[in-house]
Amino acid sequence: MFGLILLFGVTVLFVTGLLSYAAYNPDLARTNDETPDKGLLGFYLFSWPTSPYWIYRLTQGIHVTLGIVLVPVLLAKLWSVIPLLFSWPPVRSFSHAVERLSLLLLVGGALFEFATGILNVQLHYIFPGSFYTLHFYGAWVFIGAFVVHVAFRLPRALRAVRPGRALPAAGDRSAALVSPRPAPVTLSRRGAVALVGAGSGVLLLVTAGQSVGGRLRRTAVLAPHGQDPGPGPNGFQINKTAASLGIRTSDIGPGWRLTVLGGGRRTVLTLDALRALPQDECALPIACVEGWSTTDQLWRGVRLAALAELVGLGTDPPHVLVESVQRGGAFASAVLRDNQVRDRRSLLALWVNGAVLSPDHGYPARIIVPGAPGVHNTKWVTRLTFGERV
Numbered sequence: 546m547f548g549l550i551l552l553f554g555v556t557v558l559f560v561t562g563l564l565s566y567a568a569y570n571p572d573l574a575r576t577n578d579e580t581p582d583k584g585l586l587g588f589y590l591f592s593w594p595t596s597p598y599w600i601y602r603l604t605q606g607i608h609v610t611l612g613i614v615l616v617p618v619l620l621a622k623l624w625s626v627i628p629l630l631f632s633w634p635p636v637r638s639f640s641h642a643v644e645r646l647s648l649l650l651l652v653g654g655a656l657f658e659f660a661t662g663i664l665n666v667q668l669h670y671i672f673p674g675s676f677y678t679l680h681f682y683g684a685w686v687f688i689g690a691f692v693v694h695v696a697f698r699l700p701r702a703l704r705a706v707r708p709g710r711a712l713p714a715a716g717d718r719s720a721a722l723v724s725p726r727p728a729p730v731t732l733s734r735r736g737a738v739a740l741v742g743a744g745s746g747v748l749l750l751v752t753a754g755q756s757v758g759g760r761l762r763r764t765a766v767l768a769p770h771g772q773d774p775g776p777g778p779n780g781f782q783i784n785k786t787a788a789s790l791g792i793r794t795s796d797i798g799p800g801w802r803l804t805v806l807g808g809g810r811r812t813v814l815t816l817d818a819l820r821a822l823p824q825d826e827c828a829l830p831i832a833c834v835e836g837w838s839t840t841d842q843l844w845r846g847v848r849l850a851a852l853a854e855l856v857g858l859g860t861d862p863p864h865v866l867v868e869s870v871q872r873g874g875a876f877a878s879a880v881l882r883d884n885q886v887r888d889r890r891s892l893l894a895l896w897v898n899g900a901v902l903s904p905d906h907g908y909p910a911r912i913i914v915p916g917a918p919g920v921h922n923t924k925w926v927t928r929l930t931f932g933e934r935v
């Protein structure tokens with residue numbers, strides 16, 4: 546039963562993980578995907594869409610919430626097969642040795658993926674290198690071994706849950722998961738399943754609120770950013786504050802300028818000049834790769850397509866390289882695809898919920914694009930380069 550739950554759950558985790566990879570538009574530029582030597586594994590099948598605007602909120606919310614909720618199931622599954630894992634002699638034949646090797650990759654891959662994912666969403670960046678690279682390659686190792694395991698074990702798992710099947714008797718040596726010398730029963734099968742179900746249910750309750758947002762955020766006691774993002778128009782979730790990224794007051798003070806480049810032209814705008822351009826409004830959430838989201842916020846600013854027009858690229862605007870004043874860090878710049886630039890809701894936002902952006906939300910100007918991962922909504926933007934090879 547635990548295996549079958551994992552079959553469904555891990556498949557959803559894998560698909561939503563691949564979608565998260567695709568959401569970065571990894572083919573566009575090195576700055577969008579710095580995974581080394583990815584070769585064929587770096588495939589992508591489509592341009593990440595901008596509609597529905599909550600798409601990344603949904604897919605990544607599922608990825609992170611499900612990953613956490615499956616932990617008790619994974620632990621129970623490993624507990625249930627411990628007698629097999631440590632059976633003696635450890636290797637009986639060549640084919641058995643090959644299977645054991647695949648189990649090493651399966652169990653190691655599962656523990657590695659769950660551990661790195663949970664450490665990341667809990668903001669413990671203790672990885673030797675980039676989390677993305679580790680989680681990306683770990684996923685492929687895990688899923689390869691997972692497919693092999695399922696191919697061999699699915700018939701048995703299905704037989705085990707067939708209604709009316711006879712349960713193996715205690716001491717029956719032909720049934721692998723029956724103890725040869727059973728101790729007195731302390732927990733029934735139903736009790737074991739109920740315990741795991743209750744564990745997953747509690748984890749769901751204390752996690753899902755960070756993706757659903759609104760009042761449910763209060764139940765998300767495991768959310769590393771806390772339940773209360775503070776009052777006022779700028780009172781919604783922040784991943785990295787201006788201070789934590791070393792943004793100086795002088796970087797975003799009166800000396801700040803926006804440079805727009807493209808088509809061989811260059812325009813430099815002050816904040817007042819930017820505010821004097823026609824402004825548009827849209828209601829969009831911030832959806833973080835770490836699984837949390839805000840509810841829709843009302844953004845106001847200049848459409849990206851209108852900024853492309855400033856350098857003569859107004860009809861069918863191309864992709865754009867967005868650069869922040871941020872010095873270093875993985876997401877100081879990002880490339881947005883042409884479909885993202887062309888969407889009427891994609892803005893260089895100057896206001897949110899009727900107020901000027903706070904420094905932590907990217908003052909004086911930040912990107913907001915429907916459906917994009919939070920880190921591609923670059924904050925403290927200082928340069929936009931349209932249509933150049935990047």
Ligand code: HEM
Nearest residue numbers: 548549551552626629630651652655698699701702721722
């Ligand atoms: C996170 C994913 C999984 C891990 C880490 C895992 C791990 C293991 C391990 C270590 C064993 C013992 C193998 C041996 O030494 O013979 C095992 C057995 C088994 N697994 Fe999985 N497994 C996973 C997913 C699944 C799934 C999705 C299914 C369902 C198709 C499944 C069905 C089985 C079955 C039927 C057995 C044999 C139990 C028996 O012999 O009675 N497992 N698993």
